[in-house]
Amino acid sequence: xxxxxxxxxxxxxxxxxxxxxxxxxxxxxxxxxxxxxxxxxxxxxxxxxxxxxxxxxxxxxxxxxxxxxxxxxxxxxxxxxxxxxxxxxxxxxxxxxxxxxxxxxxxxxxxxxxxxxxxxxxxxxxxxxxxxxxxxxxxxxxxxxxxxxxxxxxxxxxxxxxxxxxxxxxxxxxxxxxxxxxxxxxxxxxxxxxxxxxxxxxxxxxxxxxxxxxxxxxxxxxxxxxxxxxxxxxxxxxxxxxxxxxxxxxxxxxxxxxxxxxxxxxxxxxxxxxxxxxxxxxxxxxxxxxxxxxxxxxxxxxxxxxxxxxxxxxxxxxxxxxxxxxxxxxxxxxxxxxxxxxxxxxxxxxxxxxxxxxxxxxxxxxxxxxxxxxxxxxxxxxxxxxxxxxxxxxxxxxxxxxxxxxxxxxxxxxxxxxxxxxxxxxxxxxxxxxxxxxxxxxxxxxxxxxxxxxxxxxxxxxxxxxxxxxxxxxxxxxxxxxxxxxxxxxxxxxxxxxxxxxxxxxxxxxxxxxxxxxxxxxxxxxxxxxxxxxxxx
Amino acid sequence: xxxxxxxxxxxxxxxxxxxxxxxxxxxxxxxxxxxxxxxxxxxxxxxxxxxxxxxxxxxxxxxxxxxxxxxxxxxxxxxxxxxxxxxxxxxxxxxxxxxxxxxxxxxxxxxxxxxxxxxxxxxxxxxxxxxxxxxxxxxxxxxxxxxxxxxxxxxxxxxxxxxxxxxxxxxxxxxxxxxxxxxxxxxx
Numbered sequence: 184x185x186x187x188x189x190x191x192x193x194x195x196x197x198x199x200x201x202x203x204x205x206x207x208x209x210x211x212x213x214x215x216x217x218x219x220x221x222x223x224x225x226x227x228x229x230x231x232x233x234x235x236x237x238x239x240x241x242x243x244x245x246x247x248x249x250x251x252x253x254x255x256x257x258x259x260x261x262x263x264x265x266x267x268x269x270x271x272x273x274x275x276x277x278x279x280x281x282x283x284x285x286x287x288x289x290x291x292x293x294x295x296x297x298x299x300x301x302x303x304x305x306x307x308x309x310x311x312x313x314x315x316x317x318x319x320x321x322x323x324x325x326x327x328x329x330x331x332x333x334x335x336x337x338x339x340x341x342x343x344x345x346x347x348x349x350x351x352x353x354x355x356x357x358x359x360x361x362x363x364x365x366x367x368x369x370x371x372x373x374x375x376x377x378x379x380x381x382x383x384x385x386x387x388x389x390x391x392x393x394x395x396x397x398x399x400x401x402x403x404x405x406x407x408x409x410x411x412x413x414x415x416x417x418x419x420x421x422x423x424x425x426x427x428x429x430x431x432x433x434x435x436x437x438x439x440x441x442x443x444x445x446x447x448x449x450x451x452x453x454x455x456x457x458x459x460x461x462x463x464x465x466x467x468x469x470x471x472x473x474x475x476x477x478x479x480x481x482x483x484x485x486x487x488x489x490x491x492x493x494x495x496x497x498x499x500x501x502x503x504x505x506x507x508x509x510x511x512x513x514x515x516x517x518x519x520x521x522x523x524x525x526x527x528x529x530x531x532x533x534x535x536x537x538x539x540x541x542x543x544x545x546x547x548x549x550x551x552x553x554x555x556x557x558x559x560x561x562x563x564x565x566x567x568x569x570x571x572x573x574x575x576x577x578x579x580x581x582x583x584x585x586x587x588x589x590x591x592x593x594x595x596x597x598x599x600x601x602x603x604x605x606x607x608x609x610x611x612x613x614x615x616x617x618x619x620x621x622x623x624x625x626x627x628x629x630x631x632x633x634x635x636x637x638x639x640x641x642x643x644x645x646x647x648x649x650x651x652x653x654x655x656x657x658x659x660x661x662x663x664x665x666x667x668x669x670x671x672x673x674x675x676x677x678x679x680x681x682x683x684x685x686x687x688x689x690x691x692x693x694x695x696x697x698x699x700x701x702x703x704x705x706x707x708x709x710x711x712x713x714x715x716x717x718x719x720x
Numbered sequence: 721x722x723x724x725x726x727x728x729x730x731x732x733x734x735x736x737x738x739x740x741x742x743x744x745x746x747x748x749x750x751x752x753x754x755x756x757x758x759x760x761x762x763x764x765x766x767x768x769x770x771x772x773x774x775x776x777x778x779x780x781x782x783x784x785x786x787x788x789x790x791x792x793x794x795x796x797x798x799x800x801x802x803x804x805x806x807x808x809x810x811x812x813x814x815x816x817x818x819x820x821x822x823x824x825x826x827x828x829x830x831x832x833x834x835x836x837x838x839x840x841x842x843x844x845x846x847x848x849x850x851x852x853x854x855x856x857x858x859x860x861x862x863x864x865x866x867x868x869x870x871x872x873x874x875x876x877x878x879x880x881x882x883x884x885x886x887x888x889x890x891x892x893x894x895x896x897x898x899x900x901x902x903x904x905x906x907x908x
Contacts, residue, residue, distance in 0.1 A: 456743075527740070530736075530737065530740070531737040531740060531741060533741055534737065534740045534741045534744055537741070537744045537745070537748065538744055541744065541747065541748060541751075545748075545751055547747050547748065547750065547751030548747055550751075551747055551750050551751055551754070552747075567756035567759070568756055572754070572756065573750075573751045573754040573755060574755065574756065575755070
């Protein structure tokens with residue numbers, strides 16, 4: 184075999200196979216289930232971008248709100264979260280039409296780009312195609328990452344920009360202009376993707392760079408980077424009212440959030456035993472002063488680890504503790520995990536292979552140690568065919584994609600498309616945004632406030648799961664529905680066969696995402712139709 | 721026969737390898753045994769568990785809500801003492817010493833009375849919903865077959881504790897209701 188063909192088989196062939204696998208897993212049946220509430224928020228705003236050019240929260244019929252109207256001012260301009268994901272979705276709708284597939288497509292493609300970048304980052308810097316291929320394979324088969332990347336939301340965009348930034352960081356930004364521009368652009372765009380990701384990433388990046396690459400830092404260039412990035416994000420700081428949202432930071436919840444993020448991280452992103460091994464390994468080397476940082480690969484792994492852990496720590500005071508804020512760290516975790524597999528292989532081939540199989544094909548190493556130590560707290564609505572239990576995730580994932588699922592939003596959308604007349608009013612306790620996107624009804628309720636209607640709504644959708652606002656009051660829609668249903672003879676129930684009243688629908692978080700219908704049936708999905716008085720002859 | 725020496729580097733390396741392989745094999749076997757399909761085939765109904773995380777979270781929310789209710793009442797009592805008929809209204813634009821969103825609104829006597837009664841009704845509805853939610857969670861809990869083993873007696877004890885907490889919250893609301901009734905007259 185010639186050198187060039189050997190290089191092809193070792194470098195490019197595995198990458199092509201992994202990318203093909205990733206593309207299949209990310210794009211197959213992309214519109215299998217409709218948008219759930221948060222995706223529909225992006226989609227509805229993107230729809231309004233096509234109409235008004237900017238994300239407006241009101242289209243003349245429906246209001247887009249999940250924070251009791253705090254997301255916009257008197258002109259309904261969306262100022263709650265950055266706009267990049269909205270414009271990406273709008274561009275996709277412009278090209279592909281207002282469909283579920285079009286809305287999710289660009290984000291899924293960015294997921295594929297993440298797989299490529301993981302490979303490229305490792306192979307380009309360390310010339311190790313085996314490590315690079317393993318890292319890419321781990322990302323391509325990580326079901327949690329796939330679920331998030333298949334959403335019409337910023338998750339894969341955040342991961343993509345994080346990877347670009349890391350890639351540029353290992354380039355010659357100290358002397359060349361191109362990397363500096365790309366560095367600033369990637370950070371600026373990360374801000375406009377989600378500023379929480381930006382703030383939680385930049386701090387640990389600086390810390391890790393200072394700790395591990397201090398000698399490579401050229402301070403004049405750092406000032407240029409800071410100024411460039413600062414200029415880019417400055418308008419966004421005012422437009423998205425970042426200073427107002429910092430008022431929601433809750434220091435009292437830091438410990439709870441730290442606990443939850445650590446639990447999520449260890450259960451779905453980086454197995455506890457491997458984390459303990461890393462701590463032991465580095466602790467021992469620091470103690471011995473063995474100069475292990477002379478190895479560039481090991482230094483880079485420590486660099487990534489500091490970024491990941493710092494990121495989690497900075498996220499803890501943020502008002503909401505959600506797994507979605509960790510998704511951009513998935514690619515970094517797979518790089519570390521792949522490095523560990525290579526290390527285990529060089530130590531003991533059987534163990535290395537077994538570790539690889541365990542990490543690629545199962546979630547045993549993630550879930551079982553947490554279970555044995557009794558560190559898992561699964562919500563009551565979990566069942567064994569979810570990622571919070573020992574499973575073969577890819578099998579669950581493919582089963583979910585290839586079989587029908589009684590999605591709550593799909594049930595409601597199909598029902599109202601068939602039974603409600605255009606312009607009729609639906610008052611729902613949750614899931615108002617998917618109905619706004621897919622039906623031509625006026626939809627009120629959800630997490631909006633206040634709820635006002637001149638005549639009582641034509642349809643009511645109470646939901647099994649009760650929702651509260653940030654002040655721990657019942658949401659206005661819950662109160663309104665309870666009040667209307669308390670009137671005798673005003674509404675009649677209609678139970679939707681097959682569909683179940685699950686909490687969210689196609690939410691990607693592993694604690695909530697079901698691949699197949701639950702073992703024990705949940706509450707049946709019931710809507711209420713207004714009883715119209717019989718017309719007098 | 722040659723003695724096994726753990727301090728010998730080669731032996732230590734061999735032990736390390738064996739330990740690593742054994743641990744990984746243990747996880748593999750443990751995982752296979754706990755796969756839902758294996759559990760259903762070989763150990764049907766052997767594990768019943770209830771996960772209390774969401775119920776605990778709910779209790780925390782209820783307690784936080786009660787704290788705000790008590791604070792509301794304290795302000796009402798204070799204002800009643802000054803003779804100013806008043807009520808509390810939520811306004812997101814307002815920042816107060818009790819956090820964002822609450823302000824005291826001075827009304828005509830009749831309006832204040834209606835407003836306070838409305839607020840009490842909302843509090844009542846909130847508590848009813850909270851209790852309903854807890855009961856539903858408790859009902860849903862034992863149905864969820866999981867692989868965490870919790871003894872049925874322990875489960876029942878936990879449920880009893882949560883129900884006792886619910887009763888405590890209900891009593892707290894009754895007391896609040898009584899105090900407000902004293903302040904503004906009977907709630908008709």
